[in-house]
Amino acid sequence: MSEGEKCLQAALSHAIARTMENMTFDEIEVVDIPLNPEITRDGMWATLSILNPMKGEVVLELSREFGTQLAREVYGVALGSAISDESVRDVIAEILNTLAGRFIDRLVASQFKFELGLPNTGNGRAHLNSRPVAAMVVSVGSHFLTTSVLGQDFESYCLNS
Numbered sequence: 001m002s003e004g005e006k007c008l009q010a011a012l013s014h015a016i017a018r019t020m021e022n023m024t025f026d027e028i029e030v031v032d033i034p035l036n037p038e039i040t041r042d043g044m045w046a047t048l049s050i051l052n053p054m055k056g057e058v059v060l061e062l063s064r065e066f067g068t069q070l071a072r073e074v075y076g077v078a079l080g081s082a083i084s085d086e087s088v089r090d091v092i093a094e095i096l097n098t099l100a101g102r103f104i105d106r107l108v109a110s111q112f113k114f115e116l117g118l119p120n121t122g123n124g125r126a127h128l129n130s131r132p133v134a135a136m137v138v139s140v141g142s143h144f145l146t147t148s149v150l151g152q153d154f155e156s157y158c159l160n161s
Contacts, residue, residue: 004155007107008134015102016138016147023095024073028138028145043067044089045126046096049117053108056133056151058100059126060092066143067092085123093119099147107154 013030020026044067046060062070068083071091077083096119104114132148133155139145 002155005134008149008154009136011103011106012134012136012147012149014106015099016136016145018102019095019099020138020140020145023098024070024140026073026140028140031137031139031144043125044085044092044121044123046089046092046119046121047126048093048096048100048119050100050104050114050151050154051117052115053112054104054151054153054156056149056154057129058096058103059128059132059146059148059150060096060099061126061146061148062092063143064088064123066140066145069143070095089121093121103149 017028020028042065043061043063045062048058050056050058067088071077071083071088072079074091074094075083075087097116100116101114104116108114128148128150130150132150133152134149135147137144137146
């Protein structure tokens with residue numbers, strides 16, 4: 001693994017851990033397995049463009065069951081009570097927005113401002129437009145969450161910061 005990849009993986013791991021701990025009070029464990037479509041089969045996804053100072057995209061994927069669990073925790077909805085897919089996608093988008101902000105903040109000096117796009121969400125598998133420059137699978141209890149970072153600007157920025 002190159003120094004740039006190590007830098008990105010460390011920033012991504014930190015961002016995921018802080019986001020999950022602060023938003024859902026869950027601890028994560030990094031799982032040393034490759035990205036696998038079966039992990040998030042029957043899943044949901046969110047993507048977020050990074051517009052400035054680097055260009056790229058952050059993608060979050062998880063199972064529908066896990067997304068529903070997270071939405072229940074965030075909204076305080078009891079088990080057995082209905083929760084809409086829209087509510088679940090809103091929570092996933094907010095988690096990704098926070099995660100991406102923490103990730104970029106870790107890479108850029110404090111005097112730089114960064115700009116994020118608006119999140120997109122959907123059901124099934126996310127279709128990645130390019131090979132990730134960083135990717136991580138984490139477990140939260142018995143569930144998995146995958147995060148991918150796309151765009152060469154990330155690695156070059158990481159090496160120059």
